[in-house]
Amino acid sequence: MTWDSNSAPPKRRVSKRWIWWGIAAVALILLVLSGALPGLMILVGIIALILGLVALLANGIKWARIPNRKIGAGVAGAALVLTFAGGALSGTEGTGSPETSLEEPAVAETLQSDLASFVGQPCEFDYQVMTQADANNYCDEDSTGTLLWVDQDTHDRAEADLAAAREVEAEKAAEAKMKSEEAAAVKAKESAAAKKAEIAAEAKKKEEAAASKAKAEAAAKAKAERKAADAQAAKVREQEAASARAAQKAREEQETAKPKIQTFTDSNTYYANCTAVRNAGADPIYSGDPGYSRKLDRDGDGVACE
Structure with missing residues (x-):
């Protein structure tokens, strides 16, 4: 396509797609500024999650430009992320610190009146503080656990009583711990003494058994020695008796073999x-x-x- 250099160039036409993208961007900015973005994110996430699950089961949705199960699974995953992000943003916007909570319309109106008139009335959170000039009201629990507005002195006394109670509990816990440790030490000492006595008794028992065994061995050895000595003595006596019998026999044989010489002598x-x-x-x-x-x-x- 050509045009004359002396004539003005033709105007470029803006694509409708870019127009829609621009409108979407402006709407997104307005939603962010208005604080409706978290809700929209949750809504869009839920719709996309439903479409993704349907595409996952039906193997795609042509009119939604989801051709197959794989793309459907991706859409479902992105929808979950978008839904959780919207929920997180919504939860963040709903929370507030103790200082900002007093800026709610109901509390802001109470700052214009006397604080004493609110003492005893119900309150919502135990971190709330109502301030007017130098005076403060605190949201504290009463004896039944109900949250009520109390003045500075009541709050200070309650805090002091709570600190004293905690101190008493800490002292009781420390005393109980000390008693438990002392009891454990006594028990360990008794156990050690019992163990020592048991070891000593076992050692004494072993010593007595060893002494008894040594005594029995000594008695057996002495008995064996006496028996051996008696046997040796009997053997010696038997040998002596045999020698005596042999000598007697030899004398008898000698006397028998000796010629008898008769001499007549005086009897x-x-x-x-x-x-x-x-x-x-x-x-x-x-x-x-x-x-x-x-x-x-x-x-x-x-x-x-x-």
Whole structure:
């Protein structure tokens, strides 16, 4: 498309879409200024959420330009975010601090009258304060839990009583804690003493058992030693008896093998001792020989002056 350079250029036509966007922006600004934005956000969020859920179930809504389930899920998610944001903005606008709450029309009117006339009347929040000049009314609970307006002195006394009650409770709690700690310490001490006594009793029991065991072992050892000694003594005695029997047998064999020499001597031969026998050359003297006597045969084996 061309035009003559000497003529004026054609006017550009504004798109209707931009006009609608401009209108929407102006409406949004007006809503923000009027404080109706949170409600509108909640309304639009609910409508969009319904459309998104329907599109999610029906696989799209053509007239709403939602072609499939995926776009429907996105619309539903965005609608939830928009609804929660509107609710948050609405809650924020509905809250106020104790200072701003007095600017409500009902409270603002009360500031024009005497504060004393409101003492005892109901109030809404325990953080409210009604101020006139240097005087204040406070919204406090009474004994039944009802919120009522009270004057400065009543409020101060209630605060002092509350502080005193808290102090008493703190003292009671500290005393109870101290008693509990003392009881725990006593219990721990008693437990430690009982444990120590138990350990000592166990050690004593072990010592007594060890002493009893050592005594039994010593007695068994002594008994075994006595038994061994008795056996050794019996063995020695048996050996001595065997030796004596062997000697007796050898003497008997020797006497049997010794030729008998008969000598005729005086049967009244007498020797005073073995020295006399040896001097006479008669030793040894056997039983039955002249001069034999038991006095000269001290071991009683039948042979005197061996």
